[in-house]
Amino acid sequence: MSTQPAPTTPSYSPGLEGVIAGASKISRVDPEKQVLTIRGYDATELARKAQFEEVAHLLVIGHLPSKSEYKTFVSGLKKHAQLPKELYAVLRALPKKTHPMDALRTGISFLSGYDAKVLDNSHDANVAKAIRLCGAVAPIVAAHWRIQHGKRPIPSNKKLSMAADFLSMLTGEMPDEITERVFNASLILYAEHGFNASTFACRVTASTLADIYGSIVAGIGTLKGPLHGGANEEAMKVMLKIKDPKHAEQYILDAIVRKEKLMGFGHRVYKKGDSRVPALKELGREYAASQGNMKWSEMAEIMENTMVREKGIYPNVDLPSAWIYYMMGIPIPLYTPIFAIARMSGWTAHVIEQHDNNRLIRPKSLYEGPEMLTYTPMADRG
Missing domain, CATH: 1.10.580.10 (Citrate Synthase, domain 1)
Structure with missing residues (x-):
């Protein structure tokens, strides 16, 4: 009698979320x-x-x-x-x-x-x-x-x-x-x-x-x-729209009502917060203080507090990097x-x-289209 386990149907995970791919x-x-x-x-x-x-x-x-x-x-x-x-x-x-x-x-x-x-x-x-x-x-x-x-x-x-x-x-x-x-x-x-x-x-x-x-x-x-990579660019564009920390909370609240996706927030892996954010925020605050300009740091903090309070969504590393690079004069x-x-x-x-240690990466797809259609000659398709 065979001791091999019965074959199982591979599970489907949109975006490969949670899948160990290697x-x-x-x-x-x-x-x-x-x-x-x-x-x-x-x-x-x-x-x-x-x-x-x-x-x-x-x-x-x-x-x-x-x-x-x-x-x-x-x-x-x-x-x-x-x-x-x-x-x-x-x-x-x-x-x-x-x-x-x-x-x-x-x-x-x-x-x-x-x-x-x-x-x-x-x-x-x-x-x-x-x-x-x-x-x-x-x-x-x-x-x-x-x-x-x-x-x-x-x-x-x-x-x-x-x-x-x-x-x-x-x-x-x-x-x-x-x-x-x-x-x-x-x-x-x-x-x-x-x-x-x-x-x-x-x-x-x-x-x-x-x-x-x-x-x-x-x-x-x-x-x-x-x-993916363009998120910090979009995050900074949003901050420039906000202009002043006093407008940050209302902007986020309005964006939530509009169901607008805010770059610099959320992460596929981290649900409790990006592990890289605290260190970069700390360094960013130090840098902002050295430049005598806490505007962007304060704005980001208000944005974060509002998003966490309203949606339970934390910032990712792209939010602090955006305003830090902007303060450095980087385009x-x-x-x-x-x-x-x-x-x-x-x-x-x-x-x-x-x-x-190579093995060709070749996953399967879950087909969701029609089955076994009958070919109709072009002349008969109208």
Whole structure:
């Protein structure tokens, strides 16, 4: 007699909500404890204490670096932050209205043509490509923005941290200590977050044994969507509509009546609040105080209190990042590309992990259409 269990019909979950789609050693999102860990380290502790480059090493290489490992890793990042002159020409050739995320996709695709090992999916080759991608992403974003606005690109400065370097390449000015520190923390909090939509897109693409560049392009395209990466841009637009903290509560109440979806609130995984929000809010308040302007912090607090009271919906990390970036003078259309800059280390880590232990990701669909229709010749269809 067979001891095999009887076959079961796979369950259907819209949006794959609650479905475990794979195993990973990269991060753990615990919605009950409201904790995000990256290879076992609390992400909020990393945000408060670490450099973004350390966390990128943790993700791509698999452990926090020693001093010598850190030096080598940063050297690799800085090497690839020097973009090929031909890439600048490509960015200049893009239509004036090209979205920064589309320019980034183009830039990453262009870099693949410069990689002699583009089709080599071995672990060591992928790590080398991951370092290249992590180094190049911020300069591509900054260069395209400046070109798009009639300014000359500013080369990467080997002496600066990635956080300070990006802000310097973007604005032409050196950020002060607190701006660099808070921006660095935001990059860490955006670096990795489990099987989110863009990361899963990277893994699905990688599972076909597509190269890492193609996989990352899939992630960038997915991140562009307003339900994922574009949320902080939309959140800031709402805050600009509100204008003054004293109008925030009524705006939220009216939006609830209109059944309007408010970006920066709610999360597919976290129901009791995004684990990354408290740390970024705290840093944001510190930054706002240093600038002598608590307006946006106070507005966000009122928005949060109203949403929690009325709907039981908590803010996600996109709400504090939106107003923090705005106070830093970062243009709103760059909020999602900054997300990509941070997430590049997480994306590449997932592609490496997928390639190292691959199985093609190929789920089933639940068919809900008609059955066994009879073909009618076109002449008889009227």
